[in-house]
Amino acid sequence: MTTSEQHRVDAEPGTQHVRIVRSGQVVAETRHPLIVSETGLADRFYIPAQDVNFDLLAPTESHTTCPYKGVASYWTFRSGDGAGRDVAWAYPDPLPEVVGIRDHLSFYEDAVDTVVDADRG
Template identity: 50%
Template structure:
């Protein structure tokens, strides 16, 4: 039996880009000006990059705000593309938009996202919900499940948290995160920081650092005070980076995973961030 491709099958271009049409209504805003208003976006996965980017038909983009880039970038990811500066308000935003090479994605324009690829559009929306950093990958899953597992978190031999009512967050490609009620966390051993981060699947996070003398990175504890609806179960709970602490689950000590966060955490520590 032959399986025919659906309208939303992922396609691969001769240049190595993967792309897929999306039914989502997507808007991009810069300085309160709607630059993109698209009901026909496509998701594009660039070679070597783990998360997708949106590209939009030219007719759904404010092309009157685009100017040929005065100083287009060079390098592997810039090859065979046309870059544009975005003129909204004051100084033009350099290289804020670009085209992809090849016939299949011709007629589409992609944009930089604030806090991902440098200066870019300030706000993005899928339907009526704001999203952050990059588009959500339709092939990635995030589940937040209440549990009765016994979870103990230790930092340099000191128990920093212990609970039998965690919420386990399972996210494709990342280690399981254990979200713990505040009442079960030694908050007296933590200091709040002014650091924050954004996640397209979970929302905006706030952070804490360890107060002790142990050689651990800063901002190793985080919480989502107002998470996105899909992960509402983690609201106000605290999670520790598995990469930097010792976590025991039901009596079994978990190995510290090595992830894309490992380098970032310890590199910032060596640079004297905290």
């Protein structure tokens, strides 16, 4: 967790079954998402890297800096619609307050379909 007087970032483990799908193809699937809540933004699922099919993705040259999370790296689809534009991001070396997001990716909502099933356990 990181906080300031006006800004907060929380990363909590989720129990949902989350699938990231593009054109009918599963890009990522996990039962261990992180749910990242950040002031002023919608909650986001961050998917463990081991649950992402990197055969479908390629890194881009893009990097941005968030004062609350650190420097983000980006990925694009290797082919088809959306190829060449940033579709997912991660923080390979996040700030200490949010170190739990390391080795997790999140996807732009307009680039994929996110299918969420509630935990049935």
